[in-house]
Amino acid sequence: MIRFSDVVVRYPRAEQPAVDGVSFEAGRGAITALVGPNGSGKSTLVGALLRLQERAAGAIAIDDASLDSLDRRAFARRVAVVTQREALVFPLPVREYVALGRYPHEGAWRAAGPADVAAQGRAIGLAGIEPLADRRTHELSGGEWQRVRIARALAQGGDALVLDEPTTFLDIAHEMAMFELFARLAHDGMAVLLVSHQLNLVARFADQMVLLDKGRVAAAGAPSAVMQASVLEPVYDWPLVVTHDPAVGAPALLPLRGRGP
Amino acid sequence: MRRFFWPLAILALVVLVVAGVVWGAVPLSARAIAAAVMGHGDPNTVAIVRALRLPRVALAVLVGAALGMSGGALQGSLRNALAEPYLLGVSGGAAVGAVVVVSLGLASPFVLPLGAFAGAALAIVAAIGAARAAGGRADPRVLLMAGVVIGAFANAAIMVLLADAPADTVRGALWWMMGSVAGADWTQVRWLALYTAVGGAALLAMGRDIDLLALGEESAAGLGVDAERAGRTVYLVSSLLAAATVAAAGLVGFVGLVVPHMVRAAGLRRHRPLLVGSAVLGAALVVSADLVARVAHPPADLPLGAVTALVGVPFFLIQLRRFA
Numbered sequence: 001m002i003r004f005s006d007v008v009v010r011y012p013r014a015e016q017p018a019v020d021g022v023s024f025e026a027g028r029g030a031i032t033a034l035v036g037p038n039g040s041g042k043s044t045l046v047g048a049l050l051r052l053q054e055r056a057a058g059a060i061a062i063d064d065a066s067l068d069s070l071d072r073r074a075f076a077r078r079v080a081v082v083t084q085r086e087a088l089v090f091p092l093p094v095r096e097y098v099a100l101g102r103y104p105h106e107g108a109w110r111a112a113g114p115a116d117v118a119a120q121g122r123a124i125g126l127a128g129i130e131p132l133a134d135r136r137t138h139e140l141s142g143g144e145w146q147r148v149r150i151a152r153a154l155a156q157g158g159d160a161l162v163l164d165e166p167t168t169f170l171d172i173a174h175e176m177a178m179f180e181l182f183a184r185l186a187h188d189g190m191a192v193l194l195v196s197h198q199l200n201l202v203a204r205f206a207d208q209m210v211l212l213d214k215g216r217v218a219a220a221g222a223p224s225a226v227m228q229a230s231v232l233e234p235v236y237d238w239p240l241v242v243t244h245d246p247a248v249g250a251p252a253l254l255p256l257r258g259r260g261p
Numbered sequence: 262m263r264r265f266f267w268p269l270a271i272l273a274l275v276v277l278v279v280a281g282v283v284w285g286a287v288p289l290s291a292r293a294i295a296a297a298v299m300g301h302g303d304p305n306t307v308a309i310v311r312a313l314r315l316p317r318v319a320l321a322v323l324v325g326a327a328l329g330m331s332g333g334a335l336q337g338s339l340r341n342a343l344a345e346p347y348l349l350g351v352s353g354g355a356a357v358g359a360v361v362v363v364s365l366g367l368a369s370p371f372v373l374p375l376g377a378f379a380g381a382a383l384a385i386v387a388a389i390g391a392a393r394a395a396g397g398r399a400d401p402r403v404l405l406m407a408g409v410v411i412g413a414f415a416n417a418a419i420m421v422l423l424a425d426a427p428a429d430t431v432r433g434a435l436w437w438m439m440g441s442v443a444g445a446d447w448t449q450v451r452w453l454a455l456y457t458a459v460g461g462a463a464l465l466a467m468g469r470d471i472d473l474l475a476l477g478e479e480s481a482a483g484l485g486v487d488a489e490r491a492g493r494t495v496y497l498v499s500s501l502l503a504a505a506t507v508a509a510a511g512l513v514g515f516v517g518l519v520v521p522h523m524v525r526a527a528g529l530r531r532h533r534p535l536l537v538g539s540a541v542l543g544a545a546l547v548v549s550a551d552l553v554a555r556v557a558h559p560p561a562d563l564p565l566g567a568v569t570a571l572v573g574v575p576f577f578l579i580q581l582r583r584f585a
Contacts, residue, residue, distance in 0.1 A: 072487055076483060081479075083479040089341065092530055096530065100472060103469060108469050
């Protein structure tokens with residue numbers, strides 16, 4: 001479980017805080033979706049979780065431990081983060097890349113033991129990348145690379161997974177497969193915190209949505225509560241309608257044509 | 262490829278070291294040399310072998326090993342295939358220090374290395390300080406740019422310093438900038454051995470951190486590394502390691518750039534084996550370059566830095582295919 005309480009993050013020289021008093025909880029066994037327009041503070045919040053952005057105020061807790069009481073490796077044993085972008089300058093075989101996920105357990109010197117090998121194997125199986133395991137990272141397509149990155153995160157062996165826009169560059173099949181994977185991980189008891197722009201997919205898969213606007217929580221709750229035109233329109237500043245998808249019964253958002261000529 | 266790397270690299274180094282001791286201006290029999298290494302036989306032969314050839318080869322081994330490790334660590338932690346200590350202002354800073362010492366008329370074998378080391382250390386501190394002041398946090402690009410710019414400034418400073426210097430000073434400074442292990446003595450070897458052991462051990466201890474830094478600062482942070490601090494430490498240690506070689510042997514270019522790529526091409530990718538491999542191959546490269554430098558154009562020695570670049574450039578051009 002990851003809990004944000006009144007988190008404030010301020011960039012130097014910026015007038016407004018990028019994150020201004022955000023509170024919510026991403027619980028176990030559920031997908032929590034963090035949505036909002038570009039620049040609403042989603043990735044900044046992930047940065048604060050990774051302690052790459054300093055918090056000006058507020059607290060972050062992992063289960064019952066405060067983030068500040070955990071050293072970086074202890075954090076990485078509990079929470080795995082798949083960041084928005086990652087490009088390797090020097091390619092690695094997929095197996096070696098996934099094995100890097102065991103660093104939080106191995107530290108600087110301990111050699112990989114049976115538990116580490118087992119965790120890698122389980123991660124490769126869960127992410128469904130067995131056919132890729134003997135390839136090298138620069139030979140993978142965008143969708144394959146994202147799966148391999150998730151496998152590395154799963155090898156960390158924690159029970160919380162944070163994903164920052166994991167399906168941005170993926171086609172429909174790869175994107176759906178990815179969301180199915182998140183659903184399975186949540187079903188198996190993980191806390192999945194998903195930053196995404198794919199509101200319609202999120203509405204179908206997430207248990208909870210948190211809508212950010214200019215660094216504040218504009219709405220939070222079940223997808224049916226957040227996916228309302230009256231809630232979304234002012235935040236995204238674009239005319240839209242929300243209907244119900246006749247096939248799957250989930251709320252579906254449809255942006256309207258522009259107001260211009 | 263990977264299976265054969267270690268036996269081949271170590272064999273190459275051993276053969277080259279033996280050749281480096283056997284081959285020289287005065288032809289000596291292998292038996293006489295073997296006896297001389299142990300301190301027996303003709304006193305002249307003992308002097309040539311123990312006071313000239315052995316320290317020269319030993320210094321070449323250390324310079325190559327230190328530059329190889331320095332380059333491997335910098336490329337990984339800065340996530341840049343072009344990163345090497347010389348690109349980052351170490352050579353420029355060291356050269357400024359040396360030129361200042363030479364133009365002050367203090368160019369004794371004792372003071373010159375101190376000046377070079379001080380100049381290099383100053384350039385490193387300036388680069389790290391500039392990157393911190395810029396607020397780049399863990400972004401290696403900021404550190405890289407700061408280093409490159411400090412290097413450019415140092416090169417300009419050298420030209421200004423040499424502009425109206427007497428011809429002797431210019432010659433001395435140029436000669437030093439071309440790099441050489443010809444004047445090696447055991448004191449130099451001992452100092453550089455100490456630096457290489459300490460610096461190399463520090464980089465090896467951070468080997469896994471460098472593996473993660475190579476993924477990018479965000480991913481490294483997510484896996485439990487303090488990317489900003491680890492990146493800065495690797496930069497500092499690798500640059501100081503290179504600065505120590507510059508103080509001992511002048512500028513020996515290209516080793517730090519090209520050797521880690523050769524090791525990667527052989528299939529060593531995790532940084533701990535990569536750094537050890539770069540040390541072995543770097544040593545082999547500098548010993549062989551020194552061999553070429555002393556036999557190619559007798560009785561004059563070719564500049565060592567020129568030979569390493571002559572060997573390194575064709576290899577790097579072949580390697581370009583891997584990046585294309």
